Amino acid sequence: MQADWQSEPDAASVADTACRLIGVAAKAAIAERGRFRLVLAGGSTPLDTYRRLAHSDQQWKRWSLYYGDERCYPADHPQRNSVLVEATGLPSLAGKHHPIAAELGAKAAAAKYRERIASAMPFDMVLLGIGPDGHTASLFPGCKWPEKTVFAVSKSPKPPPERVTLGPTALQNCRAMLVLVSGSEKADVVQRWRAGEKLPIATVADVPQAKVIVERSCLTVAADQPAAT
Numbered sequence: 754m755q756a757d758w759q760s761e762p763d764a765a766s767v768a769d770t771a772c773r774l775i776g777v778a779a780k781a782a783i784a785e786r787g788r789f790r791l792v793l794a795g796g797s798t799p800l801d802t803y804r805r806l807a808h809s810d811q812q813w814k815r816w817s818l819y820y821g822d823e824r825c826y827p828a829d830h831p832q833r834n835s836v837l838v839e840a841t842g843l844p845s846l847a848g849k850h851h852p853i854a855a856e857l858g859a860k861a862a863a864a865k866y867r868e869r870i871a872s873a874m875p876f877d878m879v880l881l882g883i884g885p886d887g888h889t890a891s892l893f894p895g896c897k898w899p900e901k902t903v904f905a906v907s908k909s910p911k912p913p914p915e916r917v918t919l920g921p922t923a924l925q926n927c928r929a930m931l932v933l934v935s936g937s938e939k940a941d942v943v944q945r946w947r948a949g950e951k952l953p954i955a956t957v958a959d960v961p962q963a964k965v966i967v968e969r970s971c972l973t974v975a976a977d978q979p980a981a982t
């Protein structure tokens with residue numbers, strides 16, 4: 754497993770550390786290349802990090818925000834990743850904000866986003882979450898993934914069934930990757946990941962530039978489980 758693991762005492766510390774590391778990466782990227790291209794993770798875990806970022810001092814006009822995946826809902830649906838992110842205030846600060854137009858339908862949105870990100874890679878940083886089944890973005894266990902940078906997902910086990918996701922090669926095409934893990938409900942899947950199970954998150958984050966920021970309660974081994982090596 755190539756990823757570097759950093760444990761934090763609680764979810765707030767995960768968000769604090771993530772916010773700090775993103776800020777450091779942004780300053781370096783802007784100094785070296787004049788811009789910072791960040792892929793946002795969906796779901797609820799990273800929202801605290803986005804709220805902290807929105808209150809931090811950044812060269813915002815140099816920031817471009819992308820998404821690792823999107824749920825096929827109408828553009829203003831409360832469960833859209835872009836709507837959840839917009840509520841944190843982050844996109845209104847960034848110079849550029851590139852939501853995935855999932856309201857067009859998964860296939861059309863995927864084709865459009867493939868064009869959108871073609872000239873944005875390598876990304877400076879990719880943020881990822883992890884689901885209890887080991888999925889990340891909308892890459893779910895047991896699914897075949899086409900060799901495309903962005904593709905449509907149907908029959909997602911996590912609602913909604915239709916989604917758009919960046920593929921492993923696009924998610925790995927980055928200078929830095931942060932996986933944010935908090936919530937004791939993730940302890941079992943973290944244990945499976947650390948035990949070597951070939952989960953989607955394990956595949957995607959198996960790159961030298963990956964760092965896992967994990968809440969300590971997710972590292973506790975259930976009494977009847979052998980400790981991770």
Ligand code: 6PG
Binds near residue numbers: 794795799824884
């Ligand atoms: C989504 C996300 C998904 C998420 C994980 C974790 O669209 O649902 O992209 O991959 O990151 O399911 O979700 P939580 O952070 O809400 O636990």
